[in-house]
Amino acid sequence: MSRQMVRPGGRSARVQASVHTAVRELASEVGRDALTVPMIAQRAGVTPSTVYRRWGDLQELLSDVAVERLRPETAPGDHGALAADLTAWAEQFLDEMSSPAGRAYIRDALLGDPDGGNAGQCSAYAAEQIDVILTRASQRGEKVPDVETVIDHVVAPLMYRILFRPDGLGAAYAHRLVTAALDPTGR
Amino acid sequence: MSRQMVRPGGRSARVQASVHTAVRELASEVGRDALTVPMIAQRAGVTPSTVYRRWGDLQELLSDVAVERLRPETAPGDHGALAADLTAWAEQFLDEMSSPAGRAYIRDALLGDPDGGNAGQCSAYAAEQIDVILTRASQRGEKVPDVETVIDHVVAPLMYRILFRPDGLGAAYAHRLVTAALDPTGR
DNA sequence: CGCTAAAAGCTAACCAATTGCGTTAGCTCA
DNA sequence: TGAGCTAACGCAATTGGTTAGCTTTTAGCG
Structure with missing residues (x-):
């Protein structure tokens, strides 16, 4: 399963949501291959270290977002x-x-x-x-x-x-x- | 097709061969996830910039090596x-x-x-x-x-x-x- | 045998990636 | 409802992967 075993409400959920939308927005703006963690973090109003701690690396984050988009x-x-x-x-x-x-x-x-x-x-x-x-x-x-x-x-x-x-x-x-x-x- | 449109003989070919074997050796020594371009370049007796110029990034290099290994x-x-x-x-x-x-x-x-x-x-x-x-x-x-x-x-x-x-x-x-x-x- | 262009070496600056530590905020139980 | 506990986040500094510009080498060719 995914790594969404986070506290269900409050700041954690807000951070996750804003990071996910930041990924989707930036992917369509600058292209998927140009994405970087600092770039995503800035757009999401979050520090890069938060992203690294929650997702480990960029690939796992992209994998999570991708699964979300592939859901019918x-x-x-x-x-x-x-x-x-x-x-x-x-x-x-x-x-x-x-x-x-x-x-x-x-x-x-x-x-x-x-x-x-x-x-x-x-x-x-x-x-x-x-x-x-x-x-x-x-x-x-x-x-x-x-x-x-x-x-x-x-x-x-x-x-x-x-x-x-x-x-x-x-x-x-x-x-x-x-x-x-x-x-x-x-x- | 792959990016093997290099000069067929001489230095280019030697560089490509040594980089490929360096990838295979290091992958079995330190693990695939620990590979870095500078590490591979050093093992191959080549400068990192050469790898970046020829392959673009680590993923494309690994993709080339993978296809080679998947050949029956x-x-x-x-x-x-x-x-x-x-x-x-x-x-x-x-x-x-x-x-x-x-x-x-x-x-x-x-x-x-x-x-x-x-x-x-x-x-x-x-x-x-x-x-x-x-x-x-x-x-x-x-x-x-x-x-x-x-x-x-x-x-x-x-x-x-x-x-x-x-x-x-x-x-x-x-x-x-x-x-x-x-x-x-x-x- | 010299010419030309492609490819590799070299160096330095940039910025992404990572980590440790202090702080904040959400959950829980009295 | 409020005090304590802990997970999660922000901040800042360090590392090293990446890139750009320039020089040098070498393969291919007349």
Whole structure:
């Protein structure tokens, strides 16, 4: 888990919030690679030593912020059928993650992450969203694969290509993956 | 592609080689996280400014070294049948990549890699190996899937779980992926 | 064999990163 | 509600990673 085991209210919470927003603001102003701890601290109205004590180093801070931004803000849409729901979700997922900013967030989340906790959180977000879609389809009476199958057949290929082969990715590929994963002869 | 567009022979090549070996030696001596550019430069018999000029920063240097170490050194073994060849390859792949050292190399390769060239190289290595296996099987007269299918169904799930969910990975999972990918009803 | 340009060495100044210590503020229990 | 306790923060000084400008070397070529 993250290092948000801080006192829940008061100054600690304020510091954390202002540091996080400072990171996001500065990242969009000067670019992610130009970020430094002193720069962030100044914008947040905090001293650099506070940042070092709370987060250890810049990478862990960026990893925390990245996970926060990768958290889905809305439940997956309901289009009346499993295939449509999954396709729409996969296309949106690909869209958000394959942008330069999205790739940078993924890499940051993977990076400052010795114990693998933050990366696991990202995967858990996707699994939650898929579970919502599958549960809804199941209640409609549709036959559904399990979450792990969808992760192996849809999420993993998308993520692999986002990270290792950013070229030639599009909605068509996402659609194809979903269709193959749901094809009964493919199960 | 990498930044190895240097003069092919002479001093440039010597400097690059000695810097790379310095990184590998020091990484095993003091640990990857303790590496610094001045430290590497001294071991390599070079001034720090040379490293900064050639590689930009430590991350890009580590990314180059990581890609070099992720290059397979031997052709995939021949076990007489496609399923056996692929299973053996997948198990070895998983074994090498899921170790702490392997994960560190992957993350380094992804990291100092703005244009995605180094990551693409890693993927190309895997594709080459798979192509060798498939071509061999095809010459035996076996019916074979194409490379992209194997990447989607085997390599991507393995890599996804290595990066995002390191727990509970084993040879059995790799074997299961290969079997599913080759199952005719699964295509 | 001399010319040219790319690449490496060198030095010094800058500023990010880090750490120790004193102070503040939030939580808890009487 | 207020006194005590401790986690968290600010301050300041030190270290050393990083960069820029200039000189020197060397590989490639006519």
